[in-house]
Amino acid sequence: MMSITLKPIGIIYTPFKTKSGMPIQASGALGIKGHIVLNEELLPGLKDLDGFSHIILIYYFHKSTGYELLTRPFLDNTPRGVFATRAPKRPNAIGFSVVRNIKIEKNVIYVENVDILDETPLLDIKPYIPDFDIHTTEKIGWLKNKTDDLNNIKSDRRFK
Numbered sequence: 001m002m003s004i005t006l007k008p009i010g011i012i013y014t015p016f017k018t019k020s021g022m023p024i025q026a027s028g029a030l031g032i033k034g035h036i037v038l039n040e041e042l043l044p045g046l047k048d049l050d051g052f053s054h055i056i057l058i059y060y061f062h063k064s065t066g067y068e069l070l071t072r073p074f075l076d077n078t079p080r081g082v083f084a085t086r087a088p089k090r091p092n093a094i095g096f097s098v099v100r101n102i103k104i105e106k107n108v109i110y111v112e113n114v115d116i117l118d119e120t121p122l123l124d125i126k127p128y129i130p131d132f133d134i135h136t137t138e139k140i141g142w143l144k145n146k147t148d149d150l151n152n153i154k155s156d157r158r159f160k
Contacts, residue, residue, distance in 0.1 A: 009039055009125075010039055010042070011036070011121060012114075012116050013037065014116050014117065015118070016116070016117050017117075022115060024075075025113045026114070034110075034116065035110045036109040040046060043106065044067070049101065054101060054127075055109075056125070057099060058124040059121060060093060060097050060123055062122075063088075071083040071087045071089065084141055097115055098133075099111040130154040133153060
């Protein structure tokens with residue numbers, strides 16, 4: 001199998017110094033602010049990004065080690081297939097979050113609704129476009145009836 005090497009394009013800074021107690025999704029992080037310091041040589045790539053109210057951050061779960069193909073996600077205690085979860089311990093420790101784009105000053109992007117650990121390596125940024133990114137769903141698998149209290153559920157120690 002081919003090998004892939006990714007280079008961080010910047011660092012995400014947030015108030016979350018430890019994994020325990022963090023929101024488990026951006027929808028549970030309303031009002032929590034952070035910022036991204038993009039590598040300066042990539043500054044031209046930010047052109048026009050200020051025209052989008054929300055952006056998708058793709059990042060590396062830098063504090064995650066190893067993975068299990070069956071895992072207990074935050075919203076359930078039943079072991080689930082890792083690919084049916086958003087658990088941070090994955091074969092490729094890649095995460096994504098949709099955050100509010102507040103403002104951009106040079107190579108610093110100020111964001112809100114952040115559910116990301118401090119000093120997380122950023123791999124990519126994409127504009128969030130509702131016409132592309134919102135889909136009507138018919139089913140949400142094992143999560144049915146489990147997301148009602150999502151905003152109050154915080155990360156615990158299960159993925160240390």
